[in-house]
Amino acid sequence: MKSIWSPNKTSARLLVDFAAKNWNIENDDVTDDNLYRFLMVSDLYIKARSYAIINKLSFLVALLMGVAVLVWPSIAFISTKLPFGFTGEVFQSAVIQTTVTSFAGLAFAIYNNYKKRQMYMENLMRYVIFSNDPIAALMDKILKEMERIDNGFVFSESTEKKPKDDKPD
Secondary structure, eight states: EEEEOOOOOOOHHHHHHHHHHHHHTTTOOOOOHHHHHHHHHHHHHHHHHHHHHHHHHHHHHHHHHHHHHHHHHHHHHHHOOOOOOOOHHHHOOHHHHHHHHHHHHHHHHHHHHHHHHHHHHHHHHHHHHHHOHHHHHHHHHHHHHHHHHOOOOOOOHHHOOOOOOOOOO
């Protein structure tokens, strides 16, 4: 069992490895319930891994853009002192500074959004692994959650909802 423990894994990868080892997925005597549970865990892992990749990329971009926002005033000041005729007006433009700051904010927002989704997938994986629910009920819950996540935001649904009547009966 020690072969699955590594600090360089995401929680999702650790959970998949644990499930495979704990449920004897590689053996021929695996039960159907464990096979279906492992299928659900693997499906959730694919989503969590995709979100983790997006997180890593967007965090790197956000970090670089955040540094650019911090050093931008210095770049603008130094660019005016260059001796070879470049006046540096481009770096002093408020539009450019605002654009760089906006892209940094967007990168941080993308990171935050997909980090939450990755953590949610990992929590669903934990639920599948450690839940005592029967497989049919478990599959129904997980499939509904995945459908809700995959659906995303639908504008027409939010505009067609009727207001709730908050008056007591």
